[in-house]
Amino acid sequence: GAVVSQHPSWVICKSGTSVKIECRSLDFQATTMFWYRQFPKQSLMLMATSNEGSKATYEQGVEKDKFLINHASLTLSTLTVTSAHPEDSSFYICSAGLDYSYEQYFGPGTRLTVT
Amino acid sequence: DQQVKQNSPSLSVQEGRISILNCDYTNSMFDYFLWYKKYPAEGPTFLISISSIKDKNEDGRFTVFLNKSAKHLSLHIVPSQPGDSAVYFCAAPRAQKLVFGQGTRLTINP
Numbered sequence: 001g002a003v004v005s006q007h008p009s010w011v012i013c014k015s016g017t018s019v020k021i022e023c024r025s026l027d028f029q030a031t032t033m034f035w036y037r038q039f040p041k042q043s044l045m046l047m048a049t050s051n052e053g054s055k056a057t058y059e060q061g062v063e064k065d066k067f068l069i070n071h072a073s074l075t076l077s078t079l080t081v082t083s084a085h086p087e088d089s090s091f092y093i094c095s096a097g098l099d100y101s102y103e104q105y106f107g108p109g110t111r112l113t114v115t
Numbered sequence: 116d117q118q119v120k121q122n123s124p125s126l127s128v129q130e131g132r133i134s135i136l137n138c139d140y141t142n143s144m145f146d147y148f149l150w151y152k153k154y155p156a157e158g159p160t161f162l163i164s165i166s167s168i169k170d171k172n173e174d175g176r177f178t179v180f181l182n183k184s185a186k187h188l189s190l191h192i193v194p195s196q197p198g199d200s201a202v203y204f205c206a207a208p209r210a211q212k213l214v215f216g217q218g219t220r221l222t223i224n225p
Contacts, residue, residue, distance in 0.1 A: 004158070032211055043217045044159070044204065093158045102147050102208040106158030 003027050004096050006107035013084055014115055020080045021110045023094030029074035030096035034104060035067070038091045050077045084114040118142045119207055121216035129224050134192040136219050138205035141186065145207040145214075150179060150190050153202045153218070162203075163190070195223045 003026040013019045023033055033050040048058045048069050056069035066088075068080040077096075081088055091111050095104040120139045128134045138148070146167040151159035165172040165179045165188065172179050178191045192199055200223045206213040 006158075034212070044215050046212060049211055091156070095158070097211070102213075103149065103161050103164070104213055106151075106160065109156065109158045111156065 002096075002098065002103075002105040004094065004105045004107040006094055006110050008110060009108060010111040010113075012113045012115060015085055016083055018080055018082045019084060019112060020078055021092055021094075021112075023077045023079070023096070023107050025075045025096045025105075028096075028098065030077075031074060031099060032097050033071060033077040034095045034097070035069060035077075035079050036093045036095065038093060038109075044093065047079075081112065084112070086114045088112065089114045117217075118145075118209075119205060119214045119216040121203075121205060121219050123219050124217065125220040125222070127222045127224060128195050130197060131194045134190075134195045134199065134221055134223070136190040136192075136203050136205075136221065138188045138190075138216050139186055140188075140207060142207070142209070142214075143186065145209070147208055148179070148181065148188050149206045149208075149213070150177075151204045151206060151215075152199075153204065159204060192221075195221075197223050197225060199223050 005024045007022045031052050035047045036044045047062045048056045050056045050069045050071040052071045058064045071077040093109040095106040097104045149164040150162040152162045153159040163177045181188045202218045202220045204218045205216045
């Protein structure tokens with residue numbers, strides 16, 4: 001149980017375009033989802049906390065107008081990287097938590113390459 | 116402010132031996148800790164956890180020890196297997212979020 005999927009698993013886009021990444025909880029409902037970014041050989045950096053039906057809470061230093069997060073249902077959150085630049089190239093991972101547990105269940109990640 | 120610290124970026128262990136991964140924390144309000152394992156280009160997977168009311172939790176080859184007075188926890192893997200080669204993160208919940216350490220890359224040598 002507690003499976004989280006992400007789509008796509010990898011994407012290449014050109015500078016200036018936007019790309020959307022989907023995160024779905026497959027067998028449970030998630031009121032809260034999280035978006036992380038991982039640079040090579042570095043730890044997970046929390047970007048934002050996504051709550052169903054409300055605005056996302058962004059971590060300090062994360063541009064909310066650049067990284068648009070929508071959590072329209074209890075099983076789906078999306079991250080849209082707008083006007084992508086090469087420095088946005090990274091590995092993006094989402095996670096979802098159960099209301100009664102500290103654990104977070106992570107998706108497989110999405111490799112974004114901006115050319 | 117790095118509230119959860121893993122001071123060893125890497126660790127190399129021979130197959131069959133014990134692997135010990137360490138984690139220190141500074142926030143005495145943390146009352147639960149988790150260990151995650153991560154392979155390259157994959158999301159982290161939950162491994163084992165421990166509540167602050169315990170000092171040890173065991174699950175098969177994995178044991179986590181918690182020393183509250185030292186604000187230190189460790190993950191023991193015995194015997195170590197090649198498939199254990201991965202990056203290991205310790206984490207602690209704070210509000211809704213998880214605070215992660217920097218990770219330790221474990222390499223199991225045949």
